[in-house]
Amino acid sequence: MSTTAPISRASMWPRIVLYAVLIVFAALFLMPLYVMLTTSFKTLAEIQQGNMLALPEQWTLTPWLEAWGSACIGLDCDGISGYFFNSIKIVIPAVVISALFGAFNGYVLTKWRFRGHKIVFGLILFGCFIPFQIILLPMARVLGVLHIANTTTGLVLVHIVYGIGFTTLFFRNYYETFPNELIRAAMLDGAGFFTIFFRILLPASGPIIVVTVIWQFTNVWNDFLFGVSFTSGENAPVTVALNNLVNSSTGVKAYNVNMAAAMFAAVPTLVVYVLAGKYFVRGLMSGSVKG
Amino acid sequence: MAIVELKNVVKNYGGHKGSKDSANAVENFNLLTEDGEFVVLVGPSGCGKSTTMRMIAGLENNTGGEIRISGRDVSAVPPKDRDIAMVFQSYALYPHMSVFENMAFSLRLKKTPNDEVKRRVNEAASILNIEHLLERKPRALSGGQRQRVALGRAIVRQPQVFLMDEPLSNLDAKLRVDMRAEIVKLHRKLGVTTFYVTHDQVEAMTMGQRIVVMLDGKIQQVDTPQNLYERPNNMFVAGFIGTPSMNFLRAKIASDRRALEGESFRFKAEGARGTALDTHTANEVWVGVRPEHLRYVEDSGHGAGLENMMRGTIEVVEPLGAVTMVQVQIDDARVTAQLDSHVQVTLGETITLACAGEKLHLFDADSEQALGLEQPVSEPLSAAV
Numbered sequence: 001m002s003t004t005a006p007i008s009r010a011s012m013w014p015r016i017v018l019y020a021v022l023i024v025f026a027a028l029f030l031m032p033l034y035v036m037l038t039t040s041f042k043t044l045a046e047i048q049q050g051n052m053l054a055l056p057e058q059w060t061l062t063p064w065l066e067a068w069g070s071a072c073i074g075l076d077c078d079g080i081s082g083y084f085f086n087s088i089k090i091v092i093p094a095v096v097i098s099a100l101f102g103a104f105n106g107y108v109l110t111k112w113r114f115r116g117h118k119i120v121f122g123l124i125l126f127g128c129f130i131p132f133q134i135i136l137l138p139m140a141r142v143l144g145v146l147h148i149a150n151t152t153t154g155l156v157l158v159h160i161v162y163g164i165g166f167t168t169l170f171f172r173n174y175y176e177t178f179p180n181e182l183i184r185a186a187m188l189d190g191a192g193f194f195t196i197f198f199r200i201l202l203p204a205s206g207p208i209i210v211v212t213v214i215w216q217f218t219n220v221w222n223d224f225l226f227g228v229s230f231t232s233g234e235n236a237p238v239t240v241a242l243n244n245l246v247n248s249s250t251g252v253k254a255y256n257v258n259m260a261a262a263m264f265a266a267v268p269t270l271v272v273y274v275l276a277g278k279y280f281v282r283g284l285m286s287g288s289v290k291g
Numbered sequence: 292m293a294i295v296e297l298k299n300v301v302k303n304y305g306g307h308k309g310s311k312d313s314a315n316a317v318e319n320f321n322l323l324t325e326d327g328e329f330v331v332l333v334g335p336s337g338c339g340k341s342t343t344m345r346m347i348a349g350l351e352n353n354t355g356g357e358i359r360i361s362g363r364d365v366s367a368v369p370p371k372d373r374d375i376a377m378v379f380q381s382y383a384l385y386p387h388m389s390v391f392e393n394m395a396f397s398l399r400l401k402k403t404p405n406d407e408v409k410r411r412v413n414e415a416a417s418i419l420n421i422e423h424l425l426e427r428k429p430r431a432l433s434g435g436q437r438q439r440v441a442l443g444r445a446i447v448r449q450p451q452v453f454l455m456d457e458p459l460s461n462l463d464a465k466l467r468v469d470m471r472a473e474i475v476k477l478h479r480k481l482g483v484t485t486f487y488v489t490h491d492q493v494e495a496m497t498m499g500q501r502i503v504v505m506l507d508g509k510i511q512q513v514d515t516p517q518n519l520y521e522r523p524n525n526m527f528v529a530g531f532i533g534t535p536s537m538n539f540l541r542a543k544i545a546s547d548r549r550a551l552e553g554e555s556f557r558f559k560a561e562g563a564r565g566t567a568l569d570t571h572t573a574n575e576v577w578v579g580v581r582p583e584h585l586r587y588v589e590d591s592g593h594g595a596g597l598e599n600m601m602r603g604t605i606e607v608v609e610p611l612g613a614v615t616m617v618q619v620q621i622d623d624a625r626v627t628a629q630l631d632s633h634v635q636v637t638l639g640e641t642i643t644l645a646c647a648g649e650k651l652h653l654f655d656a657d658s659e660q661a662l663g664l665e666q667p668v669s670e671p672l673s674a675a676v
Contacts, residue, residue: 184350185383189397189444190371203387 102167
């Protein structure tokens with residue numbers, strides 16, 4: 001019995017089947033993206049011929065330019081660029097602030113335990129499971145009282161409040177496995193509460209920061225319900241604008257423009273995943289496995 | 292450099308009455324160190340040795356009593372202001388900082404000028420021979436190197452007191468022996484008062500100038516290594532110090548108050564031990580004999596009748612090269628004896644073992660306290676308890 005004996009035909013079959021199934025599913029999942037991309041590069045005339053899966057005969061960038069700068073959304077015909085920047089203005093502060101709060105909560109809940117810390121964590125965790133619909137009316141009232149209704153600032157606040165539950169959960173579980181002796185060593189070295197947080201804990205939180213940023217970024221960027229409920233007109237985020245764009249076309253539906261606009265709306269989350277995806281999995285694992 | 296004084300120090304975690312936290316984790320701990328002394332706290336896990344050290348560090352508050360460093364009561368002083376440095380079992384190096392920054396961290400927090408930081412870190416690094424590692428991250432270091440860095444971090448601060456919490460237990464056996472010697476050397480060089488926690492009695496015996504043996508939160512004995520070995524206060528200390536452990540036999544005290552007998556052994560109490568039995572009311576007593584004090588006696592047929600001998604069947608033979616360990620069944624006890632390796636013994640054989648009378652230890656049958664302890668030859672370092 002040699003170890004270099006060729007793999008027998010019988011033992012290869014399961015592998016072949018496995019790969020075949022995987023390839024079929026991968027194709028299935030990539031199909032919409034393919035259709036969106038090809039459609040966005042076709043002229044309207046070509047789309048109307050009906051062959052959805054064909055590559056464009058004549059490549060054109062016009063739909064992309066139109067979607068970005070001159071498509072009509074409601075009564076304004078300035079494209080989705082303005083709304084795209086609205087989303088950026090929302091997503092950056094919302095992600096940074098909610099992640100910082102989460103890290104801070106996690107720090108206190110694991111390293112500076114107080115009486116009832118479990119209850120506090122339980123309540124924060126409970127916040128993750130409150131359905132969006134329940135808070136719509138109260139939140140509208142709060143935004144009104146604070147005079148930030150129909151502003152991107154208002155949406156930032158909503159997303160921070162809603163995100164803290166998840167970010168706290170992530171950071172608490174991560175810091176739970178962070179050795180207490182390091183904290184003690186830092187205390188003896190003369191570091192105080194905030195010094196320990198900013199100079200010892202945060203620099204060692206790379207993986208969980210990536211997880212939190214991806215999670216928060218996709219949630220905030222893809223949010224539609226809060227956007228449509230608390231903003232209108234030119235303050236809406238890109239998801240709402242995309243919906244309005246698709247619904248406000250009159251006469252012939254400009255599928256190519258719609259698809260290009262949808263691609264614009266999808267690109268940031270795609271970029272985040274591609275850049276940080278491998279850290280995402282690593283970060284998810286590191287909470288459970290002691291490193 | 293400092294004198295550390297612990298007066299009636301108590302730690303209680305304040306659990307509910309009856310729960311396991313309700314008892315005192317440390318009870319009436321009294322100790323006065325000399326300036327620059329190396330004190331080892333030793334005991335089985337859960338005996339309160341680490342808790343005591345953490346109270347000295349200020350990582351835990353003492354529930355009662357006083358802790359004084361150089362005369363100043365530090366009970367209410369935060370850890371960073373106690374002028375102490377601690378070395379942890381897990382090394383506790385900051386993973387994202389280079390070795391240099393790890394060692395410099397405390398100085399940086401104190402806003403020490405840059406050239407002073409450099410000078411002190413380099414000085415500590417050269418003492419520990421880790422100059423070539425200064426740019427590396429902790430993860431690129433071996434266990435022994437990490438331990439050196441952890442020591443370096445403590446040295447850089449030039450504290451009054453060093454605290455070391457089982458610093459060697461994560462190292463492999465050979466490295467542990469090397470580092471042991473090196474820490475002792477370091478202590479001699481720097482002369483800083485040092486507390487060292489370990490559960491390993493060999494480590495305690497080889498390193499400590501004075502050893503505090505603890506059990507269940509209470510000090511059992513504070514003494515020099517030699518005194519602990521020769522004059523243990525009670526059966527716990529007697530059994531804990533020395534490898535293999537001391538053997539204990541339950542003996543009847545004969546009517547002459549000198550002979551101590553069992554079915555297959557007979558000892559005679561001499562000197563102070565004998566006198567102690569005169570006033571001792573009980574009829575039974577524990578006799579302790581260390582394995583290394585037992586001798587093989589050529590069987591002359593009537594050996595069992597002589598003083599200070601025991602007879603039994605060999606149950607286990609373990610040749611270790613230089614010596615041979617045998618376990619012998621004596622009455623209902625298993626007695627371990629360390630014999631010369633040239634003594635030929637076989638399993639199941641009945642042999643006679645002898646012990647010099649002055650090597651016997653006697654303990655009260657109920658309280659397990661030592662009986663008739665002779666005065667130590669030399670005064671132990673400043674007595675405590």
